[in-house]
Every structure is written in C-alpha cells, then in structure tokens.
Amino acid sequence: xxxxxxxxxxxxxxxxxxxxxxxxxxxxxxxxxxxxxxxxxxxxxxxxxxxxxxxxxxxxxxxxxxxxxxxxxxxxxxxxxxxxxxxxxxxxxxxxxxxxxxxxxxxxxxxxxxxxxxxxxxxxxxxxxxxxxxxxxxxxxxxxxxxxxxxxxxxxxxxxxxxxxxxxxxxxxxxxxxxxxxxxxxxxxxxxxxxxxxxxxxxxxxxxxxxxxxxxxxxxxxxxxxxxxxxxxxxxxxxxxxxxxxxxxxxxxxxxxxxxxxxxxxxxxxxxxxxxxxxxxxxxxxxxxxxxxxxxxxxxxxxxxxxxxxxxxxxxxxx
Numbered sequence: 001x002x003x004x005x006x007x008x009x010x011x012x013x014x015x016x017x018x019x020x021x022x023x024x025x026x027x028x029x030x031x032x033x034x035x036x037x038x039x040x041x042x043x044x045x046x047x048x049x050x051x052x053x054x055x056x057x058x059x060x061x062x063x064x065x066x067x068x069x070x071x072x073x074x075x076x077x078x079x080x081x082x083x084x085x086x087x088x089x090x091x092x093x094x095x096x097x098x099x100x101x102x103x104x105x106x107x108x109x110x111x112x113x114x115x116x117x118x119x120x121x122x123x124x125x126x127x128x129x130x131x132x133x134x135x136x137x138x139x140x141x142x143x144x145x146x147x148x149x150x151x152x153x154x155x156x157x158x159x160x161x162x163x164x165x166x167x168x169x170x171x172x173x174x175x176x177x178x179x180x181x182x183x184x185x186x187x188x189x190x191x192x193x194x195x196x197x198x199x200x201x202x203x204x205x206x207x208x209x210x211x212x213x214x215x216x217x218x219x220x221x222x223x224x225x226x227x228x229x230x231x232x233x234x235x236x237x238x239x240x241x242x243x244x245x246x247x248x249x250x251x252x253x254x255x256x257x258x259x260x261x262x263x264x265x266x267x268x269x270x271x272x273x274x275x276x277x278x279x280x281x282x283x284x285x286x287x288x289x290x291x292x293x294x295x296x297x298x299x300x301x302x303x304x305x306x307x308x309x310x311x312x313x314x315x316x317x318x319x
Contacts, residue, residue: 037080046075046091046264053263056256058082068282069134071098072315076296078249085221088249090280090296091264092135092238092315096178100319103174103236105139105155105199106312108147112160116147116308119279120293126314127288135315136293137238138225138279139172139201139272142310149310151202152188162192164202170270172227172313173200179233182206182268201311203227203270207258211267216254223249223278223300226257227313228266237266238313240280244300276301277309 037058039051047063050056061078068074075091095101108117110125117125119136127133140149151169153161157176169185175196183191184206191197206214207226223243229236239260243251252260254271261269280297301307 037082039079044075044077046093047077047079049263049265050077050260054256054259056081056087056259058084061086068092068315069101069317071095071101071317072134074135074282074296085250086246086248087252088242088298089252089260090238090240091260092137092240092280093264094236094238094315095234096174096180096236097234100317102178102316102318103180103199104314104316105153105201106136106314107153107155107160107310112155112158114146114148114153114161114310116142116144116310118306118308119281119312120295120306122312123281123293123314126316127292129288130318132283132286132317132319133293133314134283134317135238136279136281137227137240137272137313138277138307138309139311139313140203141273141277147308147310149202151185152192152200153202153311154197154200157198159192159197162188164188168205170203170206171200172203172229172270172272173197175233180229180236181233182227182229182270184209201272201313203272205254205271207254207269207271208261208266209268211262213255213258213262216258219253219255221251221253222274223251223276224257224274225272225278225280226261226269227272228261228264228269230265231267235265237261237264237269238280240278240297241274242278242298242300244275245298248298273309276307279306279309279312 044065059080063077065075106122224241241252242249
C-alpha cells in the first residue's frame with residue numbers, strides 16, 4: 001500500500017510540473033488580442049474620421065448616419081476602444097448656413113425662471129409651429145438644489161445671467177448674425193459687452209482653441225455632452241457619449257473628446273455638463289403628437305431615466 005502511495009505521489013508531482021511548465025509557456029506566448037480588433041468596417045464619414053484621427057477606436061461594432069431634418073445630420077457609433085472599453089457615442093452636425101435652422105438656449109417651461117426640468121419637457125414647452133424643435137441637449141452645469149446654471153444664460157437676445165461660479169468655465173454662444181462660437185470665461189465679458197450675443201449657455205473646460213487641443217488634467221471616464229464649432233462659425237457639432245455602464249458604454253476622457261472634435265473638423269470646443277445630465281433627444285415625427293420626442297442616448301441615472309437639468313440647447317427650424 002505504501003509503495004502504491006509513493007508511485008501515486010510521484011505521478012501527481014510529474015503531472016503538476018508538466019502543467020506548470022505548460023502554463024509558463026502559455027504566459028510567455030500571450031497572443032496579441034488587438035489582432036482580433038477591426039475598425040475598417042466603419043461605414044459613415046464621421047466614424048471613418050474618428051478612426052483615422054483619434055487612435056481610440058479599436059473595434060467598430062456599428063455606425064450609422066441619419067438625417068434629423070434638412071441641415072442636421074446625426075451619427076450613432078458603437079465601438080470598443082483599444083483599451084477594451086465599450087463606448088456608445090452620438091455626433092450631431094448642424095449647418096447654420098441653412099436659413100431654416102437655428103440653435104437656441106432653453107429653460108424650463110420655455111420661461112425665464114431658473115429651476116430644473118428634463119430636456120424632453122423643455123423641448124415640448126418650446127416646440128411650436130414656426131419654431132419646431134428637432135433635437136435637444138443638456139447644457140451647463142447647474143446648482144442641483146435651485147437649478148441655477150453655473151455660467152451665463154442668454155435667450156432671444158436677452159441676457160438673463162452674466163456670471164460664472166468658480167472653476168474652469170466657458171461659454172457657447174450664437175451671435176445675432178447667426179454664427180456659433182465658444183469663449184473662455186476670461187473672454188466672455190468683452191464678448192458680452194460687444195452686444196453680439198443672441199443665445200448663450202455656460203460650459204466647463206475648454207477642449208480645443210484655435211484648432212489646438214487644450215491639455216487636460218482630469219482623466220476620468222464619464223458620460224459627456226460637448227459642443228464644437230468650425231472656424232467660420234457656420235457648423236456646430238454636438239458630441240454625446242454615454243457612460244457608467246460597463247457592458248454598454250464606459251464614457252470618455254476630456255482629452256479624448258478634444259481628439260474627436262479635432263478629427264471631425266472643429267476649430268474650438270468646450271465641455272458641457274455630463275454624468276447623469278447627459279441627454280440627446282430627437283424629434284420622431286413632424287406632427288405635434290405627445291410622444292414626438294425620443295431620447296436617443298441612455299442616461300445613467302435610475303436605469304436610463306432623464307435627469308431634470310437647469311438649461312439646454314435646442315436645434316430649431318422655422319418651418
């Protein structure tokens with residue numbers, strides 16, 4: 001019996017040594033999993049620019065572009081980054097040279113009082129014949145008790161707020177001659193004094209200025225809403241990135257947002273509010289039905305429920 005036990009122990013030892021050597025060999029011969037990635041399947045012009053210009057997209061899952069209305073194109077992209085993070089993003093391009101299209105700041109109940117309301121409710125309140133809302137986005141950071149935005153608010157040529165709270169702040173604005181621009185908080189007083197602002201909302205950090213990326217200190221992956229403009233001020237891009245949902249979308253860093261804007265042709269860009277506030281909605285029918293607006297992204301609050309926000313930006317046609 002003792003002899004059999006010794007033989008068994010020797011066989012077991014040899015087996016363990018064989019298994020260990022195989023494991024060590026396997027670890028030293030780890031395959032390059034990037035070989036399984038394929039970003040060449042991008043079919044839309046926007047996704048192809050992002051693949052070529054950002055170095056972020058390892059594997060393209062899906063991308064599609066559709067026309068929201070004449071002068072407004074939306075692209076939806078799902079991909080896996082080279083770091084292995086699933087990501088869902090939306091890029092909306094607005095052509096302000098189209099005489100029917102404009103961008104307006106929104107407030108709850110289409111009013112002038114600061115409080116909080118979901119972007120769907122803000123869109124419904126502003127939507128009317130001759131002022132048809134086609135898409136909407138959350139805008140500035142805000143006091144989550146009072147709803148007061150952290151930066152300036154201008155609506156219909158009227159300045160409702162002209163101050164910033166502390167921190168890195170910026171502003172996105174539309175001029176009276178229908179050009180889009182962004183400015184750092186330090187430059188806003190001069191712009192405001194010039195009297196050119198028709199619509200404006202505040203924002204966070206500058207992502208791009210005069211075609212160059214702005215170096216970022218924060219590196220967290222978060223849901224993001226951001227806006228960029230062309231050098232001539234006639235094209236506006238909104239970027240919406242979902243996050244905090246590892247199997248669906250993990251979010252994006254500030255520096256990566258800047259790379260995306262640079263790749264698609266923006267000259268300047270700023271970050272707007274993100275996290276649970278990130279919202280992108282579109283009109284689903286030209287009719288004025290109760291359910292005419294659909295939230296395209298997946299807000300991270302309460303399993304996809306819209307958060308009530310302080311202010312927003314609406315894409316509007318006069319038709």
